[in-house]
Amino acid sequence: MAEDKQADKVASSETVEKAAPEKTAKAAPAKAAKAPAPPDPRVEQAKQQGEAIKVAIEQKLGAGTVEEVIASKEVPILRIASAKWREAITFLRDDPEQRFDYIELFAGTDYKDYIEVVLYLHAMSRGTYISVKTRTPREQAVLPSLAPVFPGVNWEEREVFDLLGVTFEGHPDLRRIMMWDGWNGHPLRKDYSEFENMPQRGGEPRG
């Protein structure tokens, strides 16, 4: 029974990896694509909102900063070039037009070809929400750290470093947080195997 389940898991994760790249390319409009006749008005509106923010960001930080604008339901999603990651977030916080001063969510996801880090920002004073994300290759996963700008992502970045193996440059204290220091591998990566990366029996090596 247990073996069955294991096999099942492996199989599904393989198919997931195959499906992932196309999926992310059209992640949000997938809903609209399913029902081609009426595109979701929420998605359309969110996209417009996202385009407006893109214009504002690119005015300040140069063209090509925002690589993609998509939307999930009513939330606009902006994909930002990883080199401009910290500048863009700082701009979104400090610009008097935007004022996205509150980070709701900080998450990382492992796709087949890259690792994506997602932020959900909230503008307290205006009550609007956007999502911004950036990508980094799986090998040599490096991103600029946001911890100097937003101290509240300190542990979140440590968690992403620990579980997904993304190094955040400029982070004041980048250590593993959930696993212990001697742990082998990054558990939330899709190719992580609990058998290959098994720690020594009895847990932590003493020494």
Next chain:
Amino acid sequence: MFGFLKGLSVTFGQLTKKKLTLQYPEVKPEWPERFRGIHEFIPELCIVCNQCARICPTSCISLSGSRDENKKMHIDTYDINFEICILCDLCTEVCPTESIRMTDRFELATYSRDDLYKDMHWLYENHVKHGSYQRLQEEKAKAAQEAQEQAAKEAKVEAAAKSSGEGGDA
């Protein structure tokens, strides 16, 4: 100072209240009907559909069954590993024949981990209070027997009346 007196008045107010604690091992708590305790398993009802094993979030159920001469599935082994069972009630939710259900038993402490691996017979014998299958069966059997006896008695009385009536006639 006044604050202390105000606080103490609350404390002393508690002295007159009824005691709320339960002398646990001697007095057992009364559980409501939906209480999710250790499972009861009724092999006669099981159709070996494997749904409980599939829905189990911790994969703690393992079972096997075989076809009998009438091509009907019946259960051979049914084990629950209570080391990892989290009593989430999903197995009883999916069971189409209610052959697995929760009882109000909750004490599982043992001296050995092996004792936590419970098989079909143990689960069948598991004591239940609310709507136990076994008790229901017993009650049903008893009711049936009583009805039979009643019917027999009535038949006897009727027969006696008939015979006496016939006798009177004759």
Next chain:
Amino acid sequence: MSTSLRTEEMILNVGPQHPSTHGVFRLVVTLDGEQIIDADPVVGYLHRGTEKLAEGLQYTQIIPYTDRLDYLAAMLNNYALVHTVEYALDLEIPARAEYLRVIVMELNRIASHLLFLGTYLLDLGAMSPFLYVFQERERIVQLFNEICGARLTYNYMRVGGVKWDAPPGWIEKVRDFIPFMREKVKMYDKLISGNEIFLHRVRGIGVITKEDALQYSLSGINLRSTGIAFDLRKNRPYSLYNQFEFDVVTGKNGDCFDRYYLHLEEIRQSLRIVEQAVAQIPEGPVLGKVPKLIRVPAGEYYRSIEGARGELGVYIVSDGKDKPYRLKLRRPSFVNLQILRKLLIGQSMANLIAILGAVDIVLGEVDA
């Protein structure tokens, strides 16, 4: 003091198994005499890899795992997950189910806040409130036991509704509970809020400023104690919260006393919500039309609710299968705990427990 006196830094380990940390949480404190000059929180002792496990589980199977995050407010965790799935599927929930959800969620919030009151006072050396709060909490837990059969890990919500309808007489019991609880809150206010020892212990300690609160992404009572009226039940209403009348209570100073007092106030507000919900609850089904195998359409979804400790969010990346491709839980305790280091530095050692207690963490949630 003459400067010729030789001083030495001392490193003190608080925890991992310290009664005041409410779980396995270690705090490495560097002391200069009585003063804290550095604090390094070490978490992860209770890490079970819920997010990784969830990738191999169907959505219904994840619900019992969420019970074990913030185990003092499991109903809210259940709801956060099913709400995100329902949002992704654009599901309609039967009215009775939503009302039942609101009732159990607010009752759970009350139970959780009560336990905070008890344990916080216990940390500060007051024994009796800890025993008092368990009387009221017991009534709530009994109500939950009747409706879903468990006292702590409820597993009550389902995608599309709730598992059970309320048993006969349950709604009346909740109705009877409200005035009882109101009396008790009054009693606690009388017993604790005016106590001089307590006030000296918590007033002006662990002050969080508005700017810090936003920078550190604090949420829940930690955020509201600084005076920012941000409550997801009001700011981004989910479920039925836009139908109920209640206030978002905020503090003024952002100190430990404000955080304590907001817990008491929030119990009052939750009672108001429960009262309205119990009065309005309609008859009807409790589980909507849901496919047997729940498949979330491909895409990414984030929804958050106002948990007992702050913004409790669930982020789902789906590839259209019955299992999530990635499930991230935004755990309020984890995010809120980061500010602890900043609050502790410069304080005296004796205030450590008062500050840590007021941040109100549950280690099951911090470590996930």
